[in-house]
Amino acid sequence: MENLITIHVTDLEGTIHDILAPTDMGFNVMEAIRANELPIKATCGGMAMCATCNCIVKSEHDLPEMSEDEEAMLDEAFVLDLEGSRLMCQIPVSNTIDGLKIQMGELTGD
Numbered sequence: 001m002e003n004l005i006t007i008h009v010t011d012l013e014g015t016i017h018d019i020l021a022p023t024d025m026g027f028n029v030m031e032a033i034r035a036n037e038l039p040i041k042a043t044c045g046g047m048a049m050c051a052t053c054n055c056i057v058k059s060e061h062d063l064p065e066m067s068e069d070e071e072a073m074l075d076e077a078f079v080l081d082l083e084g085s086r087l088m089c090q091i092p093v094s095n096t097i098d099g100l101k102i103q104m105g106e107l108t109g110d
């Protein structure tokens, strides 16, 4: 469908959820996951200040470069060295990430 992309999200139990996310609402991936009612802490609400929206990117998509804030946050949370580790709130929902595969990070759960 136009203006909707699919993101494949593996939750902490290993279940895969194919969620639809609108590209025209200014959402980031964390917000898209929230809107689909998957449990995610995302304590800071998308400010790159908590790392509880961390994920591991499993597909080969061209993602925006990490900002210094994102890198520092992932580093502080000890997940920076995990392959493909990112903050979901720092990835905008756009057509370029259609089909993105992510694994929710340990810090997203309770």
Ligand code: FES
Pocket: 030, 042, 043, 044, 045, 046, 047, 048, 049, 050, 051, 052, 053, 073, 087, 088, 089, 090
């Ligand atoms: S929601 Fe806090 S860093 Fe993404």
